[in-house]
Amino acid sequence: MQQLFKYNWQVRDEWFDWCDQLPDSELNKKRTGGTGSILYTLFHIIDVEYSWIRAIEGKEDVTFSFEEYQSINKLKKLSDTLRLELESFLDRLEEINLEEKVKASWQEDEYIAENVMNHVLVHEIHHIGQLSVWARELNKKPVLANLIGREL
C-alpha cells in the first residue's frame, strides 16, 4: 500500500513538471470529462487525499479553496507541504487499525479505513489517466504511468 502512495506522489510530481510546458490558459482551460481542467484535477487529487487521510486519523477536515491555488507553483507547494504530514502517517501505518470505521464530515456513511486508503489510491490513478488523454489531445506526450521500472 505504501508503494502505491509513493507511486502516486512520484507520478503527480512528474505531472507538475510536465505542466511547466503549458501556459496557465491551457492548464485552466475547460476540457471534456474528469473534473474539467488540468489544474483543477491536480487540486482535487491533493484535496481528496488529504481530507480522507485526516478522516482516518480522526482529525477535523481542512478545506482548501481552489481560487487560492490557481498556478502550478502554488499547487506544488501545497502538495509538498501536505505530503510531510501524509508521509508521517504512512510511516505510522502499522499502528493504524485499518479495520476501523471512518466517518468523514462530508459523507453520510462510514467506511472501513482500508477501503478508504484504497479509494484514495484509485482516485488519483483514475484522474491521472484522464490527464493522459487530455495531454494527447494537446499533442503532448503524457507522463509515463508504468509502475515497474520506477525507483519507489
Next chain:
Amino acid sequence: MQQLFKYNWQVRDEWFDWCDQLPDSELNKKRTGGTGSILYTLFHIIDVEYSWIRAIEGKEDVTFSFEEYQSINKLKKLSDTLRLELESFLDRLEEINLEEKVKASWQEDEYIAENVMNHVLVHEIHHIGQLSVWARELNKKPVLANLIGREL
C-alpha cells in the same frame, strides 16, 4: 491488494455493460490518447493482467490476438474465462513469495513480484480513467470509479 483486483474486475464488468449502449463502430473508433479505442483498451487490460500474473507464477505467456476478440461479448467471455485462473491465484496469494524476482518473456529486466502486482493494478485503473474521458466526449456518463460504497 486482493480488494484492488476485485475493484478492477467489478469496474471492468460495469464497463462491459456500459459498452452495450454503443454500436461496434463507436467501440472500435480511433480515439486520441490511451491505446486508441474503447475495445482495444479493454482487450489490452485483460491481456496485460493475465500475462503478468502468469509470469509471476513462472508460467509461459499466452498471447491473444485482438482480431479474434473484436466484440464486447467475445472480450467479456475472455475476461470471465481468464478470471477463474486469476481468482485461483489470488486465493493462493499467501503462498506466493512477493519478494521474488519475476522475469517476463517480453521484458529484458526482472521485477519484484509485489511491484508487478501493483503495476497490474495501476495499469487497469489508469486505462479506465482514459475511458471515462472518451465516454464524456460521447456525451455518455462514465462508469462510477469510486471504490468506497462498493461491495467488494
